[in-house]
Amino acid sequence: GQFPLGVEIRTDSCTRSENDSLIKLSRELSGNEYAPETCGIENAGKASLSNPWTSPPKCIPEQNSTSTYCVYTNDKFANGRGISFLTSPSIAERIALLPAFTKKNLYKKVNQFDDPPWEVKAIPGRGKGLFAIRTLHRGEEIVSSTPVGAFQSDALMPDYALDYIYLHTAFIHLPKATQQLFMSTMAGLVGDPIMERLNTNAFSGEFEGSSHFLMYPETARMNHDCRPNAMYYYDPKTLIHRTIAARTIQSGEEITIPYDNILRPREERQTSLREFWGFSCGCSLCSRSDKEIEDSDARIQEILDLQVKLANWSPWSSGTPNMAEMLISLYEEEHLHAAKATGHTFAALAYNGVGNKMMAEWHAELALEAGMVNSGPNDDITAMKKLLDDPEGHWSWMARKAKAEL
Numbered sequence: 001g002q003f004p005l006g007v008e009i010r011t012d013s014c015t016r017s018e019n020d021s022l023i024k025l026s027r028e029l030s031g032n033e034y035a036p037e038t039c040g041i042e043n044a045g046k047a048s049l050s051n052p053w054t055s056p057p058k059c060i061p062e063q064n065s066t067s068t069y070c071v072y073t074n075d076k077f078a079n080g081r082g083i084s085f086l087t088s089p090s091i092a093e094r095i096a097l098l099p100a101f102t103k104k105n106l107y108k109k110v111n112q113f114d115d116p117p118w119e120v121k122a123i124p125g126r127g128k129g130l131f132a133i134r135t136l137h138r139g140e141e142i143v144s145s146t147p148v149g150a151f152q153s154d155a156l157m158p159d160y161a162l163d164y165i166y167l168h169t170a171f172i173h174l175p176k177a178t179q180q181l182f183m184s185t186m187a188g189l190v191g192d193p194i195m196e197r198l199n200t201n202a203f204s205g206e207f208e209g210s211s212h213f214l215m216y217p218e219t220a221r222m223n224h225d226c227r228p229n230a231m232y233y234y235d236p237k238t239l240i241h242r243t244i245a246a247r248t249i250q251s252g253e254e255i256t257i258p259y260d261n262i263l264r265p266r267e268e269r270q271t272s273l274r275e276f277w278g279f280s281c282g283c284s285l286c287s288r289s290d291k292e293i294e295d296s297d298a299r300i301q302e303i304l305d306l307q308v309k310l311a312n313w314s315p316w317s318s319g320t321p322n323m324a325e326m327l328i329s330l331y332e333e334e335h336l337h338a339a340k341a342t343g344h345t346f347a348a349l350a351y352n353g354v355g356n357k358m359m360a361e362w363h364a365e366l367a368l369e370a371g372m373v374n375s376g377p378n379d380d381i382t383a384m385k386k387l388l389d390d391p392e393g394h395w396s397w398m399a400r401k402a403k404a405e406l
């Protein structure tokens, strides 16, 4: 999984299957469309509010597993882009009630790729990537799209050969143009072609607390960088995934996102990317000199220590506004643009904690602005709004000063 800054947004790695013979078998089987059993709703082709599926759900016959997983497709979703799920019936029922399926006109401004501010180009050793074709300003939207597929991770575990048939059913039910888009994404040469594309490209998300792999083909074209210039967030109600410029991106520059927790020393980042993503990271930071890496690793350690101290509000808490200011400087030195909101949130709380209302409000405003740019509406933003509404009524007010005076 992926936690770029130890916070919740993440892309995913999916465990690569070790069992080559099963992958081969599945691949052979997947040449033909199997006719999996139809279950549940019978009115195929007639999507409605309570039943948005345009194909009859097809369910994996239960064998040793106690769970049922089925394929659900709406091939008209998001103005004809289509979407397929491989998930359990109870989750599909909840998904059908999401605004994504019950509200009209949500997708007028998403999946617009006629005139994007980027182009796809090949990069030696990294396949392809997205490159800005004009200056992109901080906060500007780069890609906003709906997933073409969402696959419950547990559904892909118990029996690879059988599960892959359903994965292929989910794929085949998508409109032809969407199938082509799916297949245009990068994949390893061995293994099941659909599963491999999920392994290489899927983002992780949750429905009803269950992990799913979500396929956003255009966004998946972006390569990883340990100091990315773009960030993304995902709205679980509309399923829209947005990638936003985290700083000014010059024309000609590659647009990059984080796949993994980037607040770790190089060795750890590289091991994780190798083990979970299967590639050796050749990003801007990882390719620096040993001395530069050593300095960067030391700053990262300092950042981690400060974050722990500032997040501690126990009676033994030692966080101070100075530490928060230092943290913000270190984020800047490390080019961690996406951490701006986190830094100002820590600072707002730290200042409020010692009763410095003016500085608390100033940082809360900055945290709000940066938070909206990088991650859209979220819990941190709600917390900062609360602090701004009534600093003295906020839980953090004088919380550290009171202790210091005890």
Ligand SMILES: C[S@@+](CC[C@H](N)C(=O)[O-])C[C@H]1O[C@@H](n2cnc3c(N)ncnc32)[C@H](O)[C@@H]1O
Residues within 6 Å of the ligand: 125, 126, 127, 128, 129, 185, 186, 200, 201, 220, 221, 222, 223, 224, 225, 277, 278, 279, 280, 281, 282, 283
């Ligand atoms: C989601 S895809 C990114 C787009 C891909 N390059 C393409 O051509 O479509 C992920 C794959 O891109 C390559 N990749 C992404 N970031 C990389 C990096 N920092 N260093 C080396 N390879 C990278 C790896 O092969 C990885 O498995």
